Amino acid sequence: MPRRLLDRCLPDCIREFRAAARQRFDDALALAGRGRRTGAIYLWGYTAEMTLKAAYFALIGLADTDVITWNAHLQPAIQRGRGLGVAWPAQGAGHNVRAWAELLVAVRALSPATAWAPPFDRDVQRRGQRIEQLWRETLRYHKNDAYLYEMRQVREAAEWLLVHSDAL
Amino acid sequence: MPRKKRGVEEQARPARADLAERLADELRSDRASGQPLIDEQEFPSGKVRVTVIWDDWDRLPLEERTAVILRAYELAEGRGYGDRIALASGLTVPEAYGAGMLPFQIIPALRRGDSVTAEQCRRAMIEEGASTLLAADKPQLRFASEEEAEAARKRLIERLPDSEPVWVITQEVGKVEDWASR
Numbered sequence: 001m002p003r004r005l006l007d008r009c010l011p012d013c014i015r016e017f018r019a020a021a022r023q024r025f026d027d028a029l030a031l032a033g034r035g036r037r038t039g040a041i042y043l044w045g046y047t048a049e050m051t052l053k054a055a056y057f058a059l060i061g062l063a064d065t066d067v068i069t070w071n072a073h074l075q076p077a078i079q080r081g082r083g084l085g086v087a088w089p090a091q092g093a094g095h096n097v098r099a100w101a102e103l104l105v106a107v108r109a110l111s112p113a114t115a116w117a118p119p120f121d122r123d124v125q126r127r128g129q130r131i132e133q134l135w136r137e138t139l140r141y142h143k144n145d146a147y148l149y150e151m152r153q154v155r156e157a158a159e160w161l162l163v164h165s166d167a168l
Numbered sequence: 169m170p171r172k173k174r175g176v177e178e179q180a181r182p183a184r185a186d187l188a189e190r191l192a193d194e195l196r197s198d199r200a201s202g203q204p205l206i207d208e209q210e211f212p213s214g215k216v217r218v219t220v221i222w223d224d225w226d227r228l229p230l231e232e233r234t235a236v237i238l239r240a241y242e243l244a245e246g247r248g249y250g251d252r253i254a255l256a257s258g259l260t261v262p263e264a265y266g267a268g269m270l271p272f273q274i275i276p277a278l279r280r281g282d283s284v285t286a287e288q289c290r291r292a293m294i295e296e297g298a299s300t301l302l303a304a305d306k307p308q309l310r311f312a313s314e315e316e317a318e319a320a321r322k323r324l325i326e327r328l329p330d331s332e333p334v335w336v337i338t339q340e341v342g343k344v345e346d347w348a349s350r
Contacts (some may be wrong), residue, residue, distance in 0.1 A: 085219055121255070
């Protein structure tokens with residue numbers, strides 16, 4: 001008997017995040033093409049979230065297949081961000097795309113060797129800010145239809161992060 | 169088949185000139201109290217992180233707040249300074265409080281017979297930088313550290329002589345689940 005879907009999933013790791021980010025991006029495109037705008041935004045938000053998390057954990061030296069857990073990696077990353085002055089509300093902390101983007105910029109800025117030259121740092125922050133204003137993981141609980149321009153803004157931001165994932 | 173080429177870069181939104189000029193004035197004046205609260209952190213790389221806590225950000229998108237901050241620094245510190253700023257964030261007081269950045273608060277504990285009135289306290293707190301975004305009649309005076317709160321308390325007492333027993337500093341301890349997950 002084939003294993004069930006959840007049993008076939010690998011543990012969370014950079015490789016999974018990156019692959020899933022691309023899949024969710026394409027899933028969202030399929031939804032957008034059928035006029036399911038809020039569903040598309042919902043998935044593009046995760047594209048951004050996984051792209052940024054993968055970038056951060058690669059930056060701090062995790063290997064592609066190292067298992068990422070809440071207690072060992074996500075929670076310390078959030079605490080580190082707060083220590084660096086990133087506004088990181090407790091609610092939905094793990095999914096805060098703007099905060100993950102700012103954490104990445106701040107940690108890179110700690111060293112001249114890793115700091116991004118402007119305007120790339122601002123470009124990353126701006127995409128995080130854009131998504132924060134239009135996306136929450138709690139969108140799944142709501143029936144509202146997104147406007148076309150809202151969908152376009154989230155798609156462009158998620159796409160930008162995905163396209164630049166090698167540079168993040 | 170038509171072949172359409174375009175860059176993926178988009179232009180940052182233009183900074184709101186009036187806010188940028190006001191913020192630049194604040195950067196030059198370096199006041200001891202009042203809004204906006206400007207928090208700068210310099211990293212070892214020489215890059216700077218700036219957070220501006222200001223109720224005037226209310227209703228302004230985050231991207232525009234960042235553009236205003238960068239423009240204000242250019243105005244106050246000279247062209248090119250913006251390149252040193254890696255992160256520029258604008259938050260209202262309630263937003264900063266919601267993010268856990270302002271855990272200390274000064275509240276007026278007025279009793280019958282005190283020599284100052286509730287209205288005097290309200291005005292003094294607003295001058296000191298209290299937020300009225302949540303309730304105009306109940307200003308919230310919040311700080312990142314106990315030292316900042318204590319310094320503000322001293323200034324309030326200078327503003328309102330004999331008000332020393334009125335001002336109480338409290339600290340937000342957060343939810344039990346937040347502590348449990350630390």
